[in-house]
Amino acid sequence: MDADPKRTVAELLQSAELLYDLGQVPDARAEADAALRLDPLDPDANAMAAACALADNDPDEALVYAGAALARTPGHRRAMITRGYALADAGRRDEAMQAAASLLELDRTSWLHHVHYALITRRAGAAQPALDAAWNAVNLAPDQPRTHRALAAIAEDLGMDDLAKRSRRAAADLDPGGAAAFAEALPPEARRVHRRWVDADRDDPRWREKIGSGGLFGGALGRSILLGLAVVFAVPALLGTGMDGGARLFFAAVAAAAWVGWFTVLRRHRNPE
Template identity: 45%
Template sequence: MTGEPEEVGRETDAEVRTYIQRADLLDDLGHFAEAAEELRDALRLAPDNPEALATLGMVELRAGRAEQALVPARAALAVRADHLLGQAVCGYALVELERKAEAVDVARAMLDADPGSWLRQLHFAAIVRRVRNGQATLDAAWQAVRLAPDEAETHLVLAAVAGDLGLTDIARRAHAEAVRLDPRAADDTPPAVLRLRASRSGGRPAPDEADPAPAQPGVRRGLRSGVARFLAVGALYAWGAPLLVALTMLAGPTAARFVAGAVGLGGIVLFGAFRAHPPTGPVPVLRVLGRLDRPLAAACVGVLAAPPMMLVFAALGSPWPLGVLILLGAFAFAALVLRTDDLGRPGSGT
């Protein structure tokens, strides 16, 4: 019995990480209010979780609410003074609020905590550049590039710092390198450094800082294509399974019910694989869809209900589950055609 509190604690931590994962995805999609709600749910479970607090600050800041961002970010720092994301959010928020001296102090403390972290060098340069650009920011930007030459963000920040200082040749070459590493960087002006997760500190995360699966570039595309594929397979299943059962009726009702049972179990395995390995990572996609697009989420739930309908037919032999299956397939196909193109556009939720 002595291990029970530890087990409960691990379960709570896992649930909090799941909320943060969903918030990351919603934040990447531009749904800041929904992301903040996920994080508040996490904080109801673990009020002192620094990652959830700092992430809430990040979401508030990206939503344009710098004053509101400071409260959870500072709460994260009260729990752990060197929490990178908490320090970064505080720094950016203070710059937005024109509290420049405080912003520089936070940036210096962030860098002093681990000068070998490219993310800390990057955030220091990006924050202090907006207060008093100079040799210190240029040195930090160069150091970030040296520590993480394959990260487009480091070259973007160097380009911004150098451009402000009139070093046009360095700025041009740094920006070209950023675009070479990631063509989407061509539109990143100024660099969206807040998209970086705090735990990705140059391959050296803090020992107690779990990486909550950061929202990856192209997540809108991944979510849309994954849901579209799920609905397409679901529609084919919901229409094909009744047809197969109808054909086996020629061999008798017992054979049809046996085939229906096998097809139902196969469908549970098939759609279970989709849920276990969604294209956007180990995130509970249905809950995210419920916040973004309820009709689309309902269509996905309908697809998941299709295999049990086959099992109901196998158990009862009544034709009505087959009719329900055909309707579920029509609903999935309609959602595929009408809704998935809009998935992931900010403000597209209903």
């Protein structure tokens, strides 16, 4: 659908921001795309598209849009933040750490930058820097619930249960309404759309492409094949009492291998966030 000529880029981005904050990522992305059709080089529109792509578990696309925003406006805060998370999600640990550090170089007095530094480095697997940054955020803004929530999330990852509980309690005291939705209270850039184990929705016009994506055993089609093999070979292995012992052992081995493959692929395609 073409962008409404009566709506400006600013109006489209305002709508996208609201939808994004509400967790309606596809609708927010549609508004960002409409803004980009009006001005493909607009840094705010590119940064919003990057944030939506990241939330939709596509760090590579997020990096493209974030790069476009930074090319037009170096130091664009949202683009820098999104780029850091995207690099971490893409497994580019060293670059993610550098991107996180650039946030502190931009403004070391910003508690929000320390929160994002902590959560980006947490995703990149650097536990101690993440914990230190989370503490710095709390010290800079002890009255901000988000600093305590970030510290709680990182402490929980590190098995520091007492610290996590105290931090959650502090956040709840500062923001009683947000305590029940702790997981959703982290910065939007740290959230991801939860994927069902089936890659393609039934109403998605690209369902055929998505089912076969990722190679023979990389998508939903591959998982279905592995599951079918596991069931087909498990039945005679379990119920074929009249079969030769060697044959039953063979069927059992194939079924076990198919089950292992199915669980491995399923786990790889589930996003833990």
